[in-house]
Amino acid sequence: MNFWLFKSEPDAWSWDQQVAKGAEGEEWHGVRNYQARNNMRAMKIGDRGFFYHSNIGKEIVGIVEVCRESQPDSTTDDPRWDCVMIRAVQPMLRPITLEECKAIPDLKDMVLVNNTRLSVQPVSAEEWSFLCRLGGVDP
């Protein structure tokens, strides 16, 4: 299984909205960046990811699961763009801020810390378990 991180501005799409979608999940549409798209294309059903609030909060707030593999993005006719569907699994018991991640030596290589602009990014297994422990949830 691989691990990922999905960024969203809570003004546009928040964790609460994601939770409200329930087990059905929601398309992670609107991504118009090749790197982010390629990351989604690499995802398998059951892969897990962190849900991160950018701009407001700047923290990891929950855990999601890929529930449909990459398919054409329904919000565009442009065939270049597709996206996965994700569903909320559980909230972080304790959200983890970007500030915190930056201060932790074990996380110094995290994409979140080093490439602020990539909206869908990989997370290593080590980073995943570390952050889950920190956030009070099961890896």
Next chain:
DNA sequence: GCCAACGTTGGC
């Protein structure tokens, strides 16, 4: 609101 980092576009 500003600006750094980065991606994309388009002229040559």
Next chain:
DNA sequence: GCCAACGTTGGC
């Protein structure tokens, strides 16, 4: 294929 101009993201 290079690179300047421009647009966007997202932290601060």
